[in-house]
Amino acid sequence: QVQLQESGPGLVKPSETLSLTCTVSGGSISGNYWTWIRQPPGMGLEWIGYIYYTGSTNYNPSLKSRVTMSLDTSKNQFSLKLSSVTAADTAVYYCARRGYDFWRGRGTDYFDYWGQGTLVTVSP
């Protein structure tokens, strides 16, 4: 059973960079798209972006200028960096897996495994 676990600071100061890591267990980084999704308090889910196991990325256009994702295949981990944060970036951050659909020859249209989420608060 694939499991994902987010880790990182729970408090970040405004204008600084938010950094989170997701550790994947029970499965390999290879062959999948590794995704970050967040949920601000009282609001819906927001897709941040994903990184394919090859290293290629696709970010939400609304966040693209501030987002960087990376992989560490030796540790079965992937990471998120979000720069110049403000209070609007306060949210529960989830990591999730988007698989590969061999029949369609592309990524699946869903996220099949999620982490429990970690709350990141942006405050002085």
Add this chain to the structure above:
Amino acid sequence: QSVLTQPPSVSAAPGQKVTISCSGSNSNIENNYVSWYQRLPGTAPKLLIYDNNKRPSGIPDRFSGSKSGTSATLGITGLQTGDEADYYCGAWDSSLSAWVFGGGTKLTVL
């Protein structure tokens, strides 16, 4: 404001049936696959329905999904107290070039 629109809450008695709607547009629901997720309190979100109406292994057939035009629906029959959770719909949006989700629906089993 979420791109996909869901009712904030629904409720029904144990054993009854409930439906949760998800309304979008031709750039997301109408022309792309819809998925549904369940988030029980304090747990990771779980995939319930994918590709509009398919259930992953281990998801009971009490859960069903359907789509018509720019709207999708999650149905749950034989409600149990353990179904109390937040439910989210999601789809790719071809205009925004991003995945979009609903604001979530809180299910209460009275």
